[in-house]
Amino acid sequence: MHNSQYSPKDIESQLYQVWEQKGYFQPSLDLTKPSFSIQLPPPNVTGTLHMGHAFNQTIMDGLTRYHRMKGENVCWIPGSDHAGIATQIVVERQLAAQNVSRHDLGREAFINKIWDWKKFSGDTITQQMRRVGCSADWHREYFTMDARRAAVVTEVFVRLFEQGLIYRGKRLVNWDPVLGTAVSDLEVENVEENGHMWHIRYPLADNPEAALIVATTRPETLLGDVAVAVHPDDERYAAYIGKQLQLPLSGRTIPVIADEYVEKDFGTGCVKITPAHDFNDYEVGKRHQTALISVLSLDAKMLSQAQVFNFQGESQAPIVLPETYAGLDRFAARKKMVADLDAMGLLVKVEDHKLMTPKGDRTGSVIEPMLTSQWFVAMTRKPNQDVAHPEPKSEFKGMTLTEKCIHAVESGQVRFIPENWVNTYNQWMNNIQDWCISRQLWWGHQIPAWYDEAGQVYVARNEIEAQKLAGNAALTRDEDVLDTWFSSALVPFSTLGWPDDTTELKAFLPSNVLVTGYEIIFFWVARMIMMTTHFTGKVPFRDVYIHGMVRDHEGKKMSKSEGNVIDPVDLIDGIDLAHLLVKRTTGLRRPEKAPQVIKATEKLFPNGIPVFGADALRFTMASYASLGRSINFDFKRAEGYRNFCNKLWNATRFVLMNVENQDCGQNESLPLAYSFVDEWVISRLQQTEAAVTEALDTYRFDMAAQTLYEFTWNEYCDWYVELAKVQLQNGNDAQQRATRRTLVRVLEVLLRLMHPIMPFITEELWQTVAPLANAKHTESIMLAAWPKSDGSKINVIALDKMARLQDLIGAVRNLRGEMGLGPGIKAPLWVEGGADLTDLLPYVPMMARLSEAKLVGGLPESDDAPVAVCQGARLMLKVEVDKAAETARLTKEAEKLQKAIDKIETKLAKPGYTDKAPAHLVEKDRHELADLQDKIAKLHSQLQKYRS
Structure with a gap:
């Protein structure tokens, strides 16, 4: 941690290069370990990634890093899709701007142009993923039209044809x-x-x-x-x-x-x-x-x-x-x-x-x-098993492709999250038509079929094989290409070495989860299920996590024609207004909308997009990841999480300044005297560990983010770090040693908990914090062990005591606020009653900006100082009081208490309530009533004093 201020640009690219160079993203291929694998929905090579990609990639990378830290054999396979129609249109439009058509170039030259574009777009996409922090195994990166995938596509087509599941026919199509x-x-x-x-x-x-x-x-x-x-x-x-x-x-x-x-x-x-x-x-x-x-x-x-x-x-x-x-x-x-x-x-x-x-x-x-x-895949026809390559033996053998899809979900082998998407899936499967897989394009997998002069068709793996089937007759290849979804449907096994029996197939099929949007459940998810079960006898994945769509701040779908598409890298690195306006208006399908787009952009970003950094963007995406819900991306929220990164950075700096070159409890033989405050934060850490683990196990990234945010900002930074200052100033050696140990150890665990969502800042901070915390040494935080909650470390007494301290400090702060005391005024606090507050009072002066806080036998009845009631004690700030203002405040508080008293008394007086209601509820109401009556009596006493 070299910088005094948090600067994501200074750490992110450098850290990613180190991770990738050291091979941290590659699986161990140790089959004795539990495996966790995930397939990237391959983005189209039609341009660049958008916020939807950043959203699902945050979820996928979070899961990947989480399971890697659990010590599993983890493999996240990246790739990109050739996107037949979409990519061909992009290049045709580029040529049209030069008054050239694909027919002017001819098929071969045109396809070469598309390959040039693919290299540019594909490289851009992978660099964007790296900037987001995706820890994918780049050694396994694929393209749906690379040589390996092309061979699998051909093999699958031929086998389906031989099994009678692919046919050519005249049908009605879009x-x-x-x-x-x-x-x-x-x-x-x-x-x-x-x-x-x-x-x-x-x-x-x-x-x-x-x-x-x-x-x-x-x-x-x-x-x-x-x-x-x-x-x-x-x-x-x-x-x-x-x-x-x-x-x-x-x-x-x-x-x-x-x-x-x-x-x-x-x-x-x-x-x-x-x-x-x-x-x-x-x-x-x-x-x-x-x-x-x-x-x-x-x-x-x-x-x-x-x-x-x-x-x-x-x-x-x-x-x-x-x-x-x-x-x-x-x-x-x-x-x-x-x-x-x-x-x-x-x-x-x-x-x-x-x-x-x-x-x-x-x-x-x-x-x-x-x-x-057109060429079609038969959805409701049983496959012919009397062929060279019949289906593998499995419970799916002999079923139609539709039956395979339905059985995979009905049997529970594939689970949709949220579960309601099963109904949508089944509705489509029960009304399925044969799949038209041919496209009259030039870009794509050319159909492996040849025709003789009589129009007889020969399906084969190559032309030599086709000619053998045709008796060496002159043949012409079918000019059509396959639907993009045909090759992407094979991704679960085409990326793992099929048709060979590889270690990767054993380890990573089925994958654990597919993270995708609802709009392609039918066109990709179902087809992966049918193809994978048919050719491997296994389902392609266990869980299908369906996330919502990322929309702009007004809830509109992001589209280039609207000019509201956001490049995630622009949020990570920032972009000035001039360049942002160019990006927003370039390629508008409706150029007349340019003035409207420019106006909207200038209103939203008068100075361009500031630097947020990848961690703030990822945390924003995680916080939005409620199951199945679409999100309206709010830049204010991203700004808030950038501030959260700053808070974590500055809190770590404070901790380091107070513990570096100090005794942090590494020597276990020296005494440690933990205060209830130390035990409270340790207890809350155990609860946080359990909550975050459960959230990630159930794909509730929003709950994980919320839990981490609240514990980090509200409890560790705003409470424990501040209270630790009191202990470091006033404690003896054993107490200070325990506090320093707690400061660094809780922070070290917290960094590990946050790493799946915020990988860069946690890595940077952890490298300095971990040695002080005596943590088990690893080269990177991503290789460190995932924290495990220890219920034996949860101290209920400390939790209760801290709640009382927070209540006490809150009461004093409210008292200051209601009396209009500025932060520079340090008044003394007198406390009457509540002798069990003795352990709490040393923390109050600093936390509530007091000169002192002490217990007294009684508050002077004639004194004009303001009084509040908390935990059976009366609190008095010794300051000059505006009697009229204080009378108004106490009157208002008394009226509020009286309303609460009336409400409970009405409930208790209701005929039959005390006899029929559960005894513990009646007792709770009576206890609450007594407490309120005690409070109002003390307020009336104070009011009487001011009025006399």
Whole structure:
């Protein structure tokens, strides 16, 4: 501890380099020890980390350091995700700024550009994690597209295909017409918008004067209709079921069908069924085995010929569409179709209508349900075991992937924290669809499938193997890549050496806990469970700790478009306003918001963000970590915890100044005389150790932070350190020796307790404190033993005595405050009664700014000095008194006591209370009443004196 003032910049980077260089983050791989492992949810290489990352990394690192100090075989595996769509968009936007497209470069050159970006972004991310203090094993760092992971991805794909769990089929998927690829549900945002409901006449084929009125929000897909559906119990339309209708704008006729999907009371009760362009309609069409008629191209323009398929994916004869709409964008076609329907007298009315519009979260374009050929993982099909690589033997063998996911949680092998997320998980699993894993991108794991000229597909580990399967025919590789979640689903075992039988797999699978956000329970958590159980026979992790989202101080989601994203390193190192404004406005999706962002930033940070340091940021995050709750990040709170770091630093300096080169009790043969104050803080330390341990064991970082804060600031610093000054000034050798020993030993243990949350400041201070405390020597605090509570050291008498001392000092401080005595006025205190206060009074003068405190046989009745009552004693400050002011104060206090007396007397007088209520409660009330009556009697006596 070289600096007199706390300066995080001077210690953090230097300490981290030492930790990493000395290999403290690496596991022992000693299988005789309990193992603790944790997988980092791999951040996307799309830029830099944000506050959400800092939040979950604080929790993960806290757990990692805690279990490392418990002597376990600890491994925290870091990595990053290639994030197919997101990363490709980032690089495409960079190229667009230079008026270059990926097609100008070609696939290979474009992918090389992305690898360049990955190196920049990945390096930035790992440096950010180091600045936060993450003690991950960097020797095991992975990237979801590195060579090792690529080999595992290919192996998994081939085995699933051989087992019959991967297939290629034509299905309806979310399609982003701007990106030109299928996207997952996670990449679709449903946005409420003002739209319209068009009511359209569908004439009967055999009686065009009669018609059914269909209400729709998507008239542009009308040409792909295959039926009009009504509810089977809707009496209005019962006679129409089975009849044919003329499809407007088309020469086709379509049937009226009955299906319970239709809501009788919504719209007209008649629904157009367009299974090639609506997910719900797809299910209706599947039940009735209709055709699938696709009328839109992949860039969302009207086709001249509709593509027609059946539900087995077989192509049928195309349908010629009206030439007038061919090539029009879907929304331009909508406008023209509506106009044409109106001109033909088929448009009945148009209503305003609120609707949820699906939009791509990357492009903002309206997502189109599109019928395309994709690769899928079968969720409800049992695997074929008669293959070269069947499932490993386990209780999960033979189950479908969905059944594996459900069983892992139902059996208790995977536990959600908080538990309520199980309901959300099960709801999704019970309504699961086959997983579309192909993406029409260039960046990602290219699907290991090859086609011959006849279109026959060959799935293999490489092209040579594929050619053997194809009889050496000329082959073309599938251009699609895999969904990002496919490779990230394999992380629990792809990072531990699978398919080889490694020591790491034995030691660290399953991992102990997965720390993640609720938004990816379905897309990542469930898929890790299904893949890990399927390929290893084990669950991937024991606990899933779900934390909330980090929002800005106003509760808004942090996003680049809003300009409120915070780089955690900016809080750690500080950033001036000019640079902060540049970061806030760079890359805004909506540049017109720049003035608003600048104004908000200047208001919040008129001088930029000050230096908080990693420890203050981490402690802030820990304090927010209530189970499952989202947090609104308040900079004032971070400022408070920066002050907490200062408090700890300055308290340590005081302790060192008073114990360095002094006898701190290292020599056990010399006598030690512990005061009740020493025994109190030792007792409270045991209770704190137990509370913090329980909090970390149950993932209650908020409770751990609160316990540490209150003990450190309120009890150790504000009470014990101050009381220790009295003992060091007035005690004999044995008493001083015991106090110095207690000062350093409690502080040393406290630093170890705080280390998982605040690693840097605790390491810096501990290196100086530990030798004085005679602590077991280790090179680093992170290798020191985790403190264990010792119940035998809890002295109940000392705890009670300290509570009385605090009550006494509090009463005197209140008395001073109510009398308006400034801190420079040191009045004497006279105490009447309470002879058992003798041991307490020596501490009172310094703690309450008194010249002295002494017991007297009685207080002078004629004296005008103020009086307070505490623990059966009357306290008098010998100062000149403003009689009017003191009379007003005592009158107010007497009124307050009388209200409390009236309340208890009313309760005791209530019929039947004393007979029916538990005896101990009645006795408690009576005792409290007697105490209040004694206090008010003394106050009345004092008032009588002032009034006489």
